[in-house]
Each structure stands twice: as C-alpha cells, then as structure tokens.
Amino acid sequence: MGLAGPDGAPPGAALPVPAELLRAAADRFGTPVGVTAVAALEAAAAELRAAFPDPWLRAYSLKANDVPAVVERLGAMGLDANVVSRGEWAAARRAGIPNARTTLEGIGKTAGDLRAAVRAAAAGAPLRWVAVESPEELDALAAMAARAGLGRGGVGPLDVLLRLNPAVAPETHAGLAVGNEASKFGMTETELTAAAAATPEGGPLRVRGLHLHVGSQLGAVDAWRDAVRRAFALFALLAAGRADLDTLDVGGGFPVGVPGSVPAPARFAEEAARLLAAVPAGRRPTRLATEPGRFLVARSGVIVARVLHVRERAGWGRVAVVDAGMTELIRPMLYGARHRVAALTSLGRPVDPDGAATAGLGPTRVDGPVCEATDTFGDQRLPPLRRGDLVAIADAGAYGASMAMAYNGRPAIPQVLAEPDGALVLGRARGRLA
Numbered sequence: 034m035g036l037a038g039p040d041g042a043p044p045g046a047a048l049p050v051p052a053e054l055l056r057a058a059a060d061r062f063g064t065p066v067g068v069t070a071v072a073a074l075e076a077a078a079a080e081l082r083a084a085f086p087d088p089w090l091r092a093y094s095l096k097a098n099d100v101p102a103v104v105e106r107l108g109a110m111g112l113d114a115n116v117v118s119r120g121e122w123a124a125a126r127r128a129g130i131p132n133a134r135t136t137l138e139g140i141g142k143t144a145g146d147l148r149a150a151v152r153a154a155a156a157g158a159p160l161r162w163v164a165v166e167s168p169e170e171l172d173a174l175a176a177m178a179a180r181a182g183l184g185r186g187g188v189g190p191l192d193v194l195l196r197l198n199p200a201v202a203p204e205t206h207a208g209l210a211v212g213n214e215a216s217k218f219g220m221t222e223t224e225l226t227a228a229a230a231a232t233p234e235g236g237p238l239r240v241r242g243l244h245l246h247v248g249s250q251l252g253a254v255d256a257w258r259d260a261v262r263r264a265f266a267l268f269a270l271l272a273a274g275r276a277d278l279d280t281l282d283v284g285g286g287f288p289v290g291v292p293g294s295v296p297a298p299a300r301f302a303e304e305a306a307r308l309l310a311a312v313p314a315g316r317r318p319t320r321l322a323t324e325p326g327r328f329l330v331a332r333s334g335v336i337v338a339r340v341l342h343v344r345e346r347a348g349w350g351r352v353a354v355v356d357a358g359m360t361e362l363i364r365p366m367l368y369g370a371r372h373r374v375a376a377l378t379s380l381g382r383p384v385d386p387d388g389a390a391t392a393g394l395g396p397t398r399v400d401g402p403v404c405e406a407t408d409t410f411g412d413q414r415l416p417p418l419r420r421g422d423l424v425a426i427a428d429a430g431a432y433g434a435s436m437a438m439a440y441n442g443r444p445a446i447p448q449v450l451a452e453p454d455g456a457l458v459l460g461r462a463r464g465r466l467a
C-alpha cells in the first residue's frame with residue numbers, strides 16, 4: 034500500500050485537533066476514543082453553504098456519522114437531515130431536526146419505514162419527501178398512502194422523488210460507485226418514466242421530482258456532470274406534463290483528500306449551475322437539493338488509539354498493533370481506504386504529529402487489534418513506538434462510528450466533541466462490555 038491514497042489525508046497534513054487535546058482525551062476517556070473537532074464541522078458546513086447557497090437545500094446524510102452529538106451540531110448549523118431508515122430518522126428527530134427538514138431515501142426501506150412515513154404525513158407532520166427506489170416500492174408506498182387517506186379530505190399527499198439510476202461510471206472506488214447501470218440503486222429512465230406515469234397528479238403520492246446519487250468520494254466531476262445533465266433532461270421531459278414537478282436532489286459524494294487533488298463542492302456547484310442554465314426556463318427544477326455525508330464529517334474525526342505491540346517482522350519491517358481497527362473504522366478493510374496514522378507519543382514522550390521534528394520516522398505497518406489479517410491501516414511513517422504509546426488515526430469522521438461493529442466482543446468507543454475553546458465534551462459514552 035502506498036502512503037497516500039484518494040481517500041486519506043496526505044502524510045503530514047494537520048490533524049483537526051491539537052495533539053495535547055487528543056492525549057488529554059485518551060487520558061480522560063480511555064482508548065480507543067473518537068474525537069470530533071467542532072471547528073472542522075463548522076468549516077465544512079460553511080464551505081458547503083458557500084458552494085450551494087440558498088435556495089439550495091442542504092441535508093446531511095446521517096449514514097456518514099450518526100453520533101447524536103455530531104448530528105445535533107450539524108442540525109444547529111442549519112443542515113437538514115437525509116435518512117435511510119426509521120433508526121436514522123429517530124436520530125435526526127432527537128437531534129432537533131423536524132420532519133419538515135428531513136428526507137427519507139435508501140435502497141433498504143422496509144414496510145415499517147414506508148408505513149412510518151405515511152403515518153407521519155397522515156398526522157400532519159410529513160417528511161419533506163421520500164425518495165423511491167423502484168416501481169415495486171412506489172406501488173407499496175402508494176397503496177399504504179391510499180389506505181391512510183392521504184391526498185383526500187383535507188389531508189395532503191405524501192411528496193416523493195423518483196430515484197434515477199444515472200448509468201454513469203463515476204471516478205471512485207468500485208465499492209463506492211452506486212450510479213452505474215448495473216448497481217442496485219434507482220430506476221432506469223424507462224422505469225422512472227413509467228413510474229411517474231403510474232402516479233397521476235391529485236393522488237395520495239405527489240411526484241415532486243428526481244433524486245440521484247452517483248457515488249461517494251468522487252475523484253472528478255465528469256461522471257457527476259453527466260448524471261446531473263441526464264437528470265435535468267429527464268426532468269424537463271417529465272415536467273412538460275406535470276405541474277407538481279419542481280425538485281432535483283443531486284445526492285452527495287463530495288470527496289475529501291489532499292487539498293487540490295480532489296474537486297471541492299464549489300466545482301460541483303459550478304457544473305450544476307452551468308447545466309441548469311442550459312435547460313429551457315419553465316422546464317427547470319425550482320428546488321435543488323444536495324445531501325452530502327462524508328464531506329461534512331470526514332476530516333473532523335480522529336480516533337486516538339494506544340499501541341499494544343511493536344515487533345520486527347523479517348521482510349516486512351516494523352509492525353505496530355494498536356487498539357483500534359476495523360471494528361471502529363472498517364473503510365481500509367472494506368475498500369482499501371488510506372488513513373494517515375500519526376504518533377501522539379513516542380517511547381512514552383509527547384510528540385507533535387504535525388511539527389517539523391521528523392527525525393527517527395520510519396516505515397511502520399499499523400495493524401488493528403481484531404482477529405483478521407486484513408485489519409490493517411497499512412504502511413505509515415512513524416517514530417519509534419512501544420506498548421502504551423498513543424497514535425491518531427486521521428480523517429476518521431465519516432463511515433467510522435456509523436459502521437462500527439462489536440466483533441470480538443468490542444464495545445462501541447466513546448465519542449467526544451473537541452470544542453473550539455479546547456473543552457472536551459462527552460458526546461456518547463463507551464458501550465457496555467456485555
């Protein structure tokens with residue numbers, strides 16, 4: 034494995050939390066511990082807002098990080114919520130984000146999830162919309178909505194978007210490329226057109242527009258641009274006969290990585306503006322939405338771990354085993370993601386992971402503590418380490434805590450917010466052993 038990859042920070046990039054605060058978090062809460070820099074959340078939210086200003090709708094995809102304290106902060110920063118299940122929906126509600134600012138999408142919606150969306154609409158507190166994945170799901174939702182009396186007798190219909198499979202090959206890891214034709218996500222243009230035709234205006238479901246998501250950690254804007262162009266074209270076709278159609282949700286996927294080497298949200302926004310300008314007036318969506326996850330949280334998160342063993346392995350060099358691994362951050366194992374690991378102490382003494390003092394840095398393979406050989410953060414450049422030393426795993430704020438698992442009897446790690454004034458606030462306590 035190389036030292037830098039498309040989805041990790043470069044060696045030497047600054048951590049979002051000062052080293053002494055990360056060491057203090059380890060002392061206070063034990064290891065491993067997840068630390069989220071509130072200032073980094075704020076910076077990401079501000080960058081997104083600048084790229085996609087009002088009237089763009091900006092929702093945070095909770096799948097990237099559903100730690101309640103993190104969701105709550107993002108909600109307070111003005112982000113709406115994008116959820117894929119009743120579980121995430123409940124997390125959004127607990128974070129103070131009302132149904133009117135919450136959208137439900139996802140390939141795995143159960144009958145219970147759909148029923149809950151219908152009940153909320155019947156009770157007068159509808160979700161902003163439900164993005165529908167397939168003709169079958171649409172039929173099921175329509176039947177429930179009709180039974181609940183939506184769209185009749187003063188009860189409003191349930192707003193839906195139809196998810197388009199944009200049939201593009203995005204510039205990302207195959208495991209993150211959900212917008213290709215063979216993927217399980219969304220409807221083909223033919224399916225979607227038929228689904229819209231089968232959902233007449235004035236019924237229990239109101240088709241408001243289209244939804245798409247090309248993939249995560251997009252390394253370039255090209256496939257995204259093709260997908261959005263297709264969505265605008267299809268929208269224009271459908272809008273010709275439907276007054277209710279007004280929305281396009283372009284999904285998430287904005288990458289994090291070495292600054293300058295991956296497109297910023299503003300690049301995607303520029304492309305969207307250019308494409309929109311090419312659509313004849315009157316056929317344009319008047320409501321545009323985006324729903325990133327990773328971009329908002331990835332760089333804010335650090336996992337602080339403690340070294341358990343350091344050994345020399347013939348042919349491999351130095352190998353350090355630390356007490357956080359795939360159970361806390363599965364991305365390296367799942368799709369070979371690169372995460373920088375930096376030392377916070379070396380042979381028991383504090384070191385500055387972002388400082389100039391690089392003397393003694395050497396190649397070290399950092400492995401996790403779980404009984405799988407693929408539980409590794411790969412080769413890193415680290416100073417001498419021994420049992421008890423502390424390391425920081427960078428860019429761990431997205432798809433870490435939300436994908437955590439209890440394999441090997443490992444409880445969920447504590448999640449701590451690092452406030453801009455240096456205070457450490459426990460956001461979620463360590464899980465129970467039993």
Ligand SMILES: Cc1ncc(COP(=O)(O)O)c(C=O)c1O
Nearest residue numbers: 094246249250285286325326327
């Ligand atoms: C439909 C949809 N929207 C948004 C996201 C969030 O993606 P990201 O975290 O890359 O921004 C995903 C991720 O899987 C998704 O499937």
